Amino acid sequence: MKYDVIVAGGGWGGCAAALEAAVQGASVVLLExxxxxxxxGLAGGIMRNNGRFTAAEEMDALGAGALFALTDSISRHKNIDFPGHRHAWLYDVGKVSGVLERTLAESGVHIVYGSRIIKAEMDKERLKAVISAEGTRYEGKVFVDATGTAGPMGECARYGNGCAACVLRCPVFGGRVSLCGLAGVKEKAGRREDGGTGAMSGSCKLMKESLSAGIQKELEEAGAALVPVPDSLREDHLSAKACQQYALPEFARQLVLLDTGHAKLMAPWYPLRKLRCIPGMENARFEDPYAGGKGNSIRFLAMAPRENTLQVKERPNLFCAGEKAGPMVGHTEAIVTGTLAGFNAVRRLRGKSLLTLPGSLACGDIIACAGEALEQEQVVGKYTFSGSAYWERMQRMGLYTTSREEVEKRVEEAGLTGIFAEK
Ligand SMILES: Cc1cc2nc3c(=O)[nH]c(=O)nc-3n(C[C@H](O)[C@H](O)[C@H](O)COP(=O)(O)OP(=O)(O)OC[C@H]3O[C@@H](n4cnc5c(N)ncnc54)[C@H](O)[C@@H]3O)c2cc1C
Structure with missing residues (x-):
């Protein structure tokens, strides 16, 4: 099978890359x-919190607002605040998969499920084709690696508390395989502050029906519930999280629960016996990962060296998106990098110069900052519009705004209004 653009990995990064390449008129296959x-993104749901609001508006002004319109359209709660976070929107994790699949298919993206890429054919430094585990060969002109950085099981065992039976379902579908790795690119793993490798995913899903009627009601009505944790039960494992934006004391003193369809517990794991000692949680059960009483998946194990155009270094027809493109955490961040990777993949196909988003836009600035971090010997720290160091930088640099007019002005001054929608 032959395509202009082949995208490996159907997380938010790969979906955005495939959609943008299709919008640009290329024939695209998305292999998941x-x-x-x-x-x-099947286990996430938080959008538009803190600086992610600015980034979503920037993307819309740049002409790539479709995926944000999609998550907005299936949001269970809009504009809610929880500790350290303002104006969050929570999409329904139960609906996202079907809605997204239809959107991509209607845009002309050919989605092939059950296609785990395990081999690559090269012509010197150029990728020619990829081959899936069941033996199908896909020939392409340009490729995007959006295979993420999580797992597989051996890595979760080595750097975490074992396979936590998460939504990536490695035992059934086989573990993550990196396209960059298959193309001979030397990737980098993130480091924790204590020198450990990778980072543990930062939230769990609880079965809403297993919680007290009072907590369920609060979640349904307000979108968030704060459940006090008795002193004797306080856990201190927040620093292990990939999502440093939630490693705040408020998240240890109380359980922060968000309604994304399930009850999203903002902790990397929580021992079930302790959880059930908290009033209202006596029957609590984990939904994702199933072993959330013990651990969670390990991520940031394989990031690719790349330019700020998201072309992988020394691989002219290979681009990267999402967590593969550096220590950036989040759906919004993956949609931003995915869109740019998909856009530049088609520019490469057509022999045009590649686009770098300018530092006057938060979307350009975060890609540059994460790119600098990737150049360091040790990649410590994570970048997200929603918290920790990059969120502080966004505010310091005056990049954060909730004003649509201001965002439009910045994009116009950069000469990029609607660029992602233009063929
Ligand atoms: C539990 C959890 C909760 C989260 N909650 C939030 C949240 O509320 N809000 C937020 O903004 N962010 C959240 N995040 C972070 C966010 O989900 C990620 O940073 C972002 O979505 C990563 O997207 P990605 O496309 O880079 O990778 P991934 O989502 O990891 O997707 C990679 C895809 O590639 C596929 N794949 C891997 N190898 C191959 C191969 N060889 N061939 C074909 N396919 C392959 C995988 O099956 C997977 O579908 C959460 C993360 C986790 C783990």
């Missing part, structure tokens, strides 16, 4: 090893 989109 499981039976659902969008990867870890």
């Amino acid at each position: 090893r499981t039976d659902m989109l969008p990867g870890t």
Whole structure:
């Protein structure tokens, strides 16, 4: 089978890359090893919190607002605040997969599920074709690696507390395989502050029905519930999280629960026996990962060296998106990098110069900052519009705004209004 653009991995990064390449008129195949989109986005849901609001508006002004319109359209709660976070929107994780699949298919993206890429054919430094585990060969002109950085099981055992039976479902579909790795690119793993490798995913899903009626009501009505944790039960494992934006004391004193369809517990794991000692949680059960009483998946194990155009270094027809493109955490961040990777993949196909987003836009600035971090010997720290160091930088640099007019002005001054929608 032959395509202009082949995207490996159907998380938010790969979905955005495939959609943008299709919008640009290329023939596109999206190869996903499981039976659902969008990867870890099946377990997430938080959008537009803090600086992610600015980034979503920037993307819309740049002409790539479709995926934000999609998550907005299936949001269970809009504009809610929780500790350290303002104006969050929570999409329904139960609906996202089907809605997203239809949107991509209607845009002309050919989605092939159950296609785990395990081999690459090269012509010197150029990729020619990829081959899936069941033996299908896909020939392409340009490729995007959006296979993420999580797992597989051996890595979760080595750097975490074992396979936590998460939504990536490695035992059934086979573990993550990096396209960059298959193309001979030397990738980098992130480091934790204590020198450990990778980072543990930062939230769990609880079965809403297993919680007290009072907590369920609060979640349904307000979108968030804060459940006090008795002193004797306080856990201190927040620093292990990939999502440093939630490693705040408020998240240890109380359980922060968000309604994304399930009850999203903002902790990397929580021992079930302790959880059930907290009033209202006596019957609590984990939904994702199933072993959330013990651990969670390990991520940031394989990031690719790349330019700020998201072309992988020394691989002219290979681009990268999402967590593969550096230590950036989040759906919004993956959609930003995915869109740019898909756009530049088609520019490469047509022999045009590649686009770098300018530092006057938060979307350009975060890609440059994460790119600098990737150049360091040790990649410590994570970048997200929603918290920790990059969120502080966004505010310091005056990049954060909730004003649509201001965002439009910045994009216009950069000469990029609607660029992602233009063919
Ligand atoms: C539990 C959890 C909760 C989260 N909650 C939030 C949240 O609320 N809000 C937020 O903004 N962010 C959240 N995040 C972070 C966010 O989900 C990620 O940073 C982002 O979505 C990563 O997208 P990605 O496309 O880079 O990778 P992934 O989501 O990891 O997707 C990679 C995809 O590639 C596929 N794949 C891997 N190898 C191959 C192969 N060889 N061939 C074919 N396919 C392959 C995988 O099956 C997977 O679908 C959460 C993360 C986790 C784990």
